[in-house]
Amino acid sequence: MKLLSAAHLDRCIGCHSCSLACARLVHKQFSWNTAGIRIKSAGGLSRGFEASICLGCDPAACASACPTDALSQRSGGGIKFKRDLCLQCGKCAKACPVEAIYLDSEHNPYVCVHCGRCISFCPHNCLELREVPDREPDRADDTSAHSTDSLSLPTSSADTEPPHAH
């Protein structure tokens, strides 16, 4: 099971090539928003960059929140998305604790599917696909213990890295 990781985002120069690639290749769009990965500045260019990407939860709060089966749990973490089942209700984006889901103006969700196609467009090798060992799903009550509506975690590289990254 592989997941996209912004493991070296501290090298990021803010070129948005990754987002443009995901929009172009995965979503057939010309955009820097409607993509699985989005680059934010941490408050003006002088403070460096952060990436919004899916962390590959299991269980995935976004999938639980989805009232249809548009978003469903992917074994090993993250989700699968079926656009034709999507009601554009936006509940998934609200449920994601790390704001990894982008809603466009029609409330279509955009989330990383961990395909890795953005990686070769990063000039500074910030991104990689990481093998994550098979594991038991986290206990659902561990995640539901937090009110995910109000929780908005920072998504800097340090926070998106698995602990063994350092």
Place this chain on the structure above:
Amino acid sequence: MRINPDVSRVLHVDMTTGKAQILDFDSRARHMGGSGLAAALYEAYGTPSAPWDDPTEPIIFAIGPLTGLFPVMTKVVCGFRSPHTGQWTESHAGGRLGLSLRFAGYDALMITGRASALSALEVGSRSMQVHNVHYLRGRGVFGTGRELRRIGRHMSGHRSTMRIGPAGENGLSFACINVDSFRHFGRLGSGAVMGSKNLKGVVVTGDGAFELPGGDSKALNKLYKDSFMEVTSTSKMKKYHDLGTPENLEPLNELRALPWRNLQATSDPAISTVTGKYLAEEYLLRKAACAGCPVGCIHIANLRQQFGEDHEYLYKQVSYDYELIFAQGTMLGLSDPQDILPVLDETESCGLDSMTTGVALAWATEALAKGIISEEETLVPLQFGEVDGYLKALRLLTNAPNEFWHTLGRGGANAAAKKYGGEDFACVLGGQEMAGYATGEAYYVSHALGFRHSHLDSGGYSYDQSDKPKDAQKASDFLVSDERDRVIINSMVGCMFARKEYSLERMQECLHVAGFTALSDTLAQAGTDMQHLRWKLKFDTGFVPEEQTIPKRFMEVTNWKGQADPVYLQDLRNTYTNAIRTMAGAQGALE
């Protein structure tokens, strides 16, 4: 959203009424985008006989058809009437502005009118709002940026913040517009034009998305990938992302073509602490890129300063490049980055064009030493190599407490030299203070008579460095054709650093796969037409090539070729004057 391949979509904001209008501006096949689009809009909406600060005069921010669609297509052209020269001109900047405008859905943002209170403009794909920001009056560029970022915070990273400092509010003719902290519409005073509209800042939010244009996503993706590989894996762009443009400091010093101390010298052993390598090894904190550019040429230095005993330190991030180090380093006799970086930082905060400021202060320093002016005028001692005076001078220039500083800030070294004397050593070539190349005749003529009075109009400085014979016709032809090539790439709008990757044929191919088929066919002719239109607008707004001066100092300079040849220089000047007069009078073939 969908891109219309035939017309440009322009958001026209009238600051007087606070209302906006969307224009479908005809036709891309003629005006292309960027530089051409700005000129065509001025042709349609400007009044050449009005003064630069007439409220009806537009300031235009234009991107092009390829913006964001291909790598390094990142720049924005700002078209405006220059307070420094009075004439129609352009300045270019990157940062996130290009992609923000693109994904806000506009090919250009055109602003006219004058707000009744100090204002900030916010635009996005579904928003336009004028905010009263009276509380930002007199605020520096950095503080203003922090406040403006409150607008559209949810789109952090996908928006761009332009703002002016006190210099722009006070109408200095070389006030700049700061873009996203580290980039600028630097030259010729666009900041004062924003100030004249009571416009402190503009926040552009790129919150829209397009379907892939052109209908052949495979071809588009392939061409993108090829271009991406070329700019990231070939050596051609290396110099821009490695040491950056400061790489040129050492070789130009060696060639005796690097201006020092108001161009009294062209080489100095003190170079050792201002080489690109030294700056990178000792001061470089990190690099950044304009959005859409995988190269990342923005070099940011870490300036650590002690402000108190007991090891009290602060740190600042200061961007640097060749031109800044020349203008506010070597030109002022400063060769320690610990001196230069604070000057750059203060210049940024005031919202001044670093290059013009440095050259103007260099003139003032020499004028003071020669007794042409006294400390009664300058109020502080100015001496080459002494940083304290320069740091104080930046505030004096910005706030103009006396007639001397007022004059220097409105017209630069030329205006002050006309009043006080010392015209021979005012390092102004034609309409604007020099750039950092004392290379010879082609550069002097192209800067003095060039459309933007800049080293970027054409490669005159590299022409001087090649072993070309002194043939005025050949040199003039080179300036004309090189300018046309640059007009085209500046209409797409690509970064000049990638001009070798984007040949005419490559740009046509890009336009073709992205669905701009009509423009792809007319591109070469459109380039010529827009080159001619730009010259026509420059003449219509008061340009007289015969009046442009090349001061004596330039003729005294000795570089690796010796001194400039006055006969060849005059010959080239006459030939090039004829060429630009012909272009200005030519009828466009695509009208």
